[in-house]
Amino acid sequence: MANFKVKDITLADSGRRKIQWAESRMPVLMAFRQKFSKTKPLSGMKVAGCLHVTKETAVLIETIVAAGAQVSWSGCNPLSTQDDVAAALADTGISIYAWHGQSVEEFYWCIDKTLEFKPTLTLDDGADLIFRVHSEQPKLAKGILGGTEETTTGVHRLRAMADAGKLLYPVMAVNDAETKWDFDNVYGTGQSSIDGIIRATSVLLAGKNFVVAGYGHCGKGCALRARGMGANVIVTEVDPIAALKATLEGFQVMTMDKAAAIGDIFITATGVKDVIVKRHFGKMKDGAIVCNTGHYDCEINIKDLYKLSKKVTEIRPNNEECRLKNGHRVYLLAKGRLVNLAAAEGHPSEVMDMSFANQLLALVFMAKQGKKLDKKVFVVSKEQDQEIAGMKLKTTGAAIDKLTAEQLAYINDYSAGT
Numbered sequence: 001m002a003n004f005k006v007k008d009i010t011l012a013d014s015g016r017r018k019i020q021w022a023e024s025r026m027p028v029l030m031a032f033r034q035k036f037s038k039t040k041p042l043s044g045m046k047v048a049g050c051l052h053v054t055k056e057t058a059v060l061i062e063t064i065v066a067a068g069a070q071v072s073w074s075g076c077n078p079l080s081t082q083d084d085v086a087a088a089l090a091d092t093g094i095s096i097y098a099w100h101g102q103s104v105e106e107f108y109w110c111i112d113k114t115l116e117f118k119p120t121l122t123l124d125d126g127a128d129l130i131f132r133v134h135s136e137q138p139k140l141a142k143g144i145l146g147g148t149e150e151t152t153t154g155v156h157r158l159r160a161m162a163d164a165g166k167l168l169y170p171v172m173a174v175n176d177a178e179t180k181w182d183f184d185n186v187y188g189t190g191q192s193s194i195d196g197i198i199r200a201t202s203v204l205l206a207g208k209n210f211v212v213a214g215y216g217h218c219g220k221g222c223a224l225r226a227r228g229m230g231a232n233v234i235v236t237e238v239d240p241i242a243a244l245k246a247t248l249e250g251f252q253v254m255t256m257d258k259a260a261a262i263g264d265i266f267i268t269a270t271g272v273k274d275v276i277v278k279r280h281f282g283k284m285k286d287g288a289i290v291c292n293t294g295h296y297d298c299e300i301n302i303k304d305l306y307k308l309s310k311k312v313t314e315i316r317p318n319n320e321e322c323r324l325k326n327g328h329r330v331y332l333l334a335k336g337r338l339v340n341l342a343a344a345e346g347h348p349s350e351v352m353d354m355s356f357a358n359q360l361l362a363l364v365f366m367a368k369q370g371k372k373l374d375k376k377v378f379v380v381s382k383e384q385d386q387e388i389a390g391m392k393l394k395t396t397g398a399a400i401d402k403l404t405a406e407q408l409a410y411i412n413d414y415s416a417g418t
């Protein structure tokens, strides 16, 4: 019986070409593949993964396999799977359950399929897989040495579970590695979200009022890249420190109530629900474009938008025209799901290289140490972060200086002053 379910297995060749393209831009992960295909640090491990099925994820999956593990995989978002990549993975014998355009029931069916082989490690992006283990199949946790988590939202969920004493095995917060969030979240989200907006709309960004809700790392990336394209960027925030940072970066900061009336394009990047709701849609200009790049599709209240609409028409892929009862048209992209993955291809390979090298090393760490660890959320070691940064830097051709013995002594000498 086939150990996969994908949209169309005949897409495998196209997917394989994309994977090869990604491999050529992920030198750090590929260096670990070479090393671990000899040392096999994941030998005997069964890794269940729930993370966007993209060409970059395929490079990670095939590296995990090269390191000696068996893998079973599902996507972590109903709209983010690249069907040709899923086909290429299935074609080489990877157990994978993922296709673009799933219902919520199908999404959980896929996760459940990946749990059938009783994993020893779990890898998440958003914590849906690990939460499924805890809520539906807690007995499986006994055989699981540890887990890893890719994203801010998932880490928040897991810390809440750990604080409530509910976490059944240790988890590594891969998101919190500096070589992950300081690059992937800022430059990856920034570029790929703009890419998604352009693919879904083809609008000119120059001169537009571009409203970014949330000035965390992802919001900052969107704001910087939109400004680079000539947009007038407006930031909305709930945190005074983040708002102040946006102000000093030169962005206008105002409430969403105010921004709603003047924005041309809105993107949410908050991790919080109901950022754009009924009263905001009611104020929007005719032609306003609304999208989300946060992990879950709750940031824009889509029910409100549909209720206010007298007609909804899909005018091009990932772009729904909502004709409001007040006569205005509001365009909803990618049904309020991650616009960068649903309407584009997710973060570019170059940044995922570091994120996924962290994932790989976190799995190896959990395989070795998981049994001895408390049931808590752990962070990546400084050594791991430095190693990955050093390897990546080398591939860019940049070189750095080394502290002299005198400089090192100076750093540690608290008596040295004026």
Ligand code: ADE
Pocket: 051, 052, 053, 054, 055, 056, 057, 188, 341, 345, 346, 347, 348, 349, 352
């Ligand atoms: N998350 C954001 N971009 C991604 C990508 N290209 N692959 C996997 N996960 C992602």
